[in-house]
Amino acid sequence: MTPLLLADIERAVRSSWSAETCTPEFRSRWTEENPARDQCGVTAMVLNDLMGGELIRGEVHVNGERVDYHWWNRLGMGIEIDLTREQFGPEEIVTGGTVIPRPPVTEWRRLREEYELLRDRVVEQLDRQQGTVSAAVSRQSA
DSSP states (O other): OOOOOHHHHHHHHHOOGGGGGGGGGGGGGTTTTBTTTHHHHHHHHHHHHHHHEEEEEHHHHHHHHEEEEEEEEEEEGGOOEOTTTGOOOOEEEEEEEEEOOOOOOOGGSSSSSHHHHHHHHHHHHHHHSOHHHHHHHHHHOO
16 A cells, blocks of 8 residues: 555645535635635544644634634644645734644534535545545544
8 A cells, every 4th residue: 555645635635625615604705716715624624534633723813803713733743734724815814823622523513514525525535546545534533
């Protein structure tokens, strides 16, 4: 089996984003020109499934006022991975970064369908390359 590379995971995630995988209340602002828009929460969870580590949540500020939250991942040795940072315009500033414990998927009230759709798409793409990703991810996300 060929090991998964971060580049393979990133490519699978980015090609799996759509309006259906973004935060539902913001679907109207999702575009193919900015596909990372409102994908941060589900993307961070899928990366956590695949790579472990910690979930990080920061605040998005415009003119000094919090308007939203932003999610990304921290792996061992403090390495941070944020595949959705480019979604923000110059007026949107991400501040802070607090480790948030991952709740079990069975307790999610929001974004569960979007997360499951993104996870399934990413796993399908990686399975075509690897053949064994889906079993590992299913155990991790349960």
